[in-house]
Amino acid sequence: MTVLSRRDLLKGAAAASATAILTLNGAVFAAGGDRIGVALIGCGGRGTGAALDCLTADPSVEIVALADLFKDRLESCLKQLRESPFANRIKVTENTCFIGFDAYQKAVAANQAMLVIEACPPHFRPLHVKAAIEAGKHVFMEKPAGVDPAGIRSLLATADLADSKGLSITAGTQRRHQAHYIETIRRIADGQIGQIRSATCFWNGADMLGYWQWYEKNNLSGMEWQCRNWPWYTWLSGDHIVEQHVHNLDVVNWAINGHPISAMGMGGRQLRTLGNIYDHFAVDFEYADGVRVTSMCRQINGCSDRVCEYIIGTTGVAYLDGSNGRIEGAKPWTFTGQGENPYVQEHKDLIAGIRSGKPLNEARHVAESTMTAILGRMSAYTGNALKWDWAMKSSKLDYTPEKYEFIDIPEPQVAIPGKTKLV
C-alpha cells in the first residue's frame, strides 16, 4: 500500500470540497501504485464478468467486497474470482460479503472500496448508484439505467450529484468504448453522411432461455422467484426492449446527439409464456427536425436475427454492428483498425478518468437511452403514443414494490394494449 491509506483518503475526502477531492485523487494516482478497491453489487453472470473485466483493465484493481440478494450467487461469483488469474487481487473477506436487500448499503460503505460495480437487475440501479455516489464512491454501472421514469429521474439527479462530488459513473453501454463505433460516430459528427434524417436499429435475436437460467417456483417465495427470474419481469428488467435493445437505441441517440421527442410503439407475446414481458417490440420514434427512428427488437427463436444500427444522412448511410462500422455514400469508408475488448476498455476509460482527475460521467447518456426504451415500452404496453416531456415530467410510473422482503407477491400481469392504463 502507499503512504496514504485508503481510510485516510476517504476520511479526508469526506471533509474536503469537490475540487479538493479531484486534486487529491489525481495526486494519489499520479504517484502510482495505489490500489483501486472495488465493491461488486450484483454477483450474477454479468457482475462477475464486469469484475473480471475491471481486474483485466488495470493491475491496481482489487475486489474488496461483494453484495448480492442470494448467498448461492455470491458464493459462485467468489469461487469464480478466486479461480481466475486474478486470485491474488481478490481481497474479499467474510466481513465484506453481504447478502440481502440491504447488502448494497454495506457494500458501498466498505472502507476499502473506492469504486462500486453495480450489476444488479436494472430495477435496483437508481437506488444503488445513488447510495454509492452519496457514499463518495466512483461507479461502474451496467445498462440499462432503470426500468421506469421515476428511476430515470432519480439517476439523473444522482448524475448531478456525481459531478458535484467529482465522481465517475461509467456505464455498461460498451459500444461507446468500442473503437469502430467511436470512429464511425466521430465521422458522422464530422458530417461524413451529411445531416442525419433517419435511423433504424435492431436487436432481433434468440429467446433468453438459451442464455439465462429460469428457476422453477418450487418453494421459493413470490419475491425470490421473481428476483431470481428477473429478466422475465418488467418491474425488474424493464422488459427486453429496455434490458437489451437499449444498446442499439444508445447508439442512435449518440449518433443523433439527442433523444426522441415522441414514440409510438407496438409489441406482444407470440411465444413467450414465462414472466410478464413481451417477446417483440417495434417503435416509431420522432426526434427533432423531423428525424425518424425505427426500433425493432425480438426474442424469438428460429427467426431472422439481426443486431445493428443504420444511420441515414443526406449524403450517406452509416452501418454499425458488433463487429464492423462502415459508411456508404458520398464518402465511403470502412473501419479497418484494431480495437480493444470494449468490456475491458470501458473499465480502462473509467480508471483513466479517475487517475487524471477527470471523472467520466456517462449517467445522463445511459439514462436518456434507457428512457428512450422505456418510452417505447410504455407506448407498446398501453397503445398510447407518448411525448418524452410528458413521460419525464408527469408519468407516475414507479415499479418500486411496497416492501423489499421475501414474501409472496402476486404474479404481474402481461400488458394489454388498449386496456393497460398509462400512468
Added chain:
Amino acid sequence: MKQISFSRRDFLKSTAAVSAAAVISQAGAVYAAGPEKIRLALVGCGGRGNGALSDCINAAKYLNIPVEIVALADHFKDRALKTAEQHGLSPDICFDGPAGYKKVMESIADVVLLVTPPAFRPTQFEAAINAGKHVFMEKPVAVDAPGARKIMEVGEIAKQKKLCVVAGTQRRYAANYRKTKFAIEQGALGPILGGAVYWCGGKLWHQERRDGESDADYMVRNWVSFTEMSGDHIVEQHIHNIDIANWFIGRTPKLAIGFGGRARRKTGNQFDFFNVDFDYDEGCRIHSMCRQVNGCYNQVSELFTGSNGTTYGSGPVKLIKAVDIKYPDYEQANGSEMVQEHVELLRGIIDGKPINAAKDVAESTLTAIMGRISAYTGQLVRWRDLTDASSNSPWYNLKLTPGSEEFENGTVKAPADDVIAIPGQA
C-alpha cells in the same frame, strides 16, 4: 345534366337479348362514335361495393355521362337483390354464388366493379379482362404472391386490349396527395431518406359463425377476419399507406422484416397489429405500422423525411430551406378522391385513352404481403422471393387456400378460428 333518353327498363330489356360477343363489338362501336351511355356491373354487393357503385354513378353525373346498371353479383343472393332494389332494378340482373361473377362477365356491361373479398380478385379480374370489360377493382388485389403476379400479367393484357383498369387506392386520385407527389418529383423534398406509414385504428367488425352455416358462407361473411380472404389487415387496409410509400419513393422495397401479433381479436386467424421495416435500398427505409385494436392511439397517415424537409402524404411539405413550389391545380370531383378515381376511369373510356393501375396496385398489394409473410414467419423476406421464380423461395408459389378455386368447386374448408401464425415455426 344531360337527360337520359331511354328508360332503364327498356335498356335492360334490350340488353338481355344480346350476346356477350355482340356487346363487346357494339361497345367499341359506340365509343368510336361518342358514347351514349356506359353500362355498369357490380361484383360484390357489400358496403364497399355499394359505395363504389355510388361513386361511379356520381362520377358519371359529374361527367354528364348516362350510366346503366346491367348486372349485379354477390356470394349471397339477398345482398345482390338489395342493391337491385335500392336502384329500382329487376331481380333478373342479380347473380349469386361463388361463380356468379361469370354471369356478369357474360353481360353487356362495359365496366365491371370488382369489390368482393380480395381472395377472389385475381380470378375475377382475369375473367373481366378476358371478357373485354373495363375494370374498377377495390384494393387489395390479392392475398398471396401468385395472385398479385396474376394481376400484373392480366394488367398487361388489359393494356394490349386498351381496357381501363382503375384501383381503389384512392389517395393516388386525391388533390392533396398529388400535390405532395408533385413536390417530390420537382425535387423540393430531396430524396426520401426515411419515414413511417400508419393505419392504426380500432377493430373492424367481425361475425360469429351461425348455426349450420357452411364454411364457405362463414368465411365470406366474416372475410375481414381470415387471412385467406382478406390477406390480413396489413394487406386489406394498410395497403393504402404502403401504396403511398411506393408511389412517392418510386420503387418497391427490396427487403422486409416484420413483426406482428394478435392481442385482442376474437374470430378468424389474423393478427391485429404489424410493424414492418421496409428497406427500399439506397438508404431509404420505411417503417410500416398498422393496428386494429380498440382503445389505442389512432393514426392513419404517411410521414416522409427527405434530405430537405418532411411531409405527410397529404402535405404540407415542410422544407428546411423554403422553395417556392408552383403546384398545378388538381381536379377532385365532388371534393372526393373516391369519385375522382371513377371520373378518370370513365374519362379514359370515353376519350379512348385507357389508364391502367394494375401494376401499381399489384405491387403495393405484394409489398404488404411481403410484410405479412415476414411477420408470420419471423423471416426476412426479399422482393425477389415473391417476384422471381429463380429465387427458389418457398413463398414464391405459396398460395393461400381456400381460394377462388375451392370456393367455385365447393371444397372450402375454413381454417380454425383463433389459430394463428407462429414466427420462427412456420
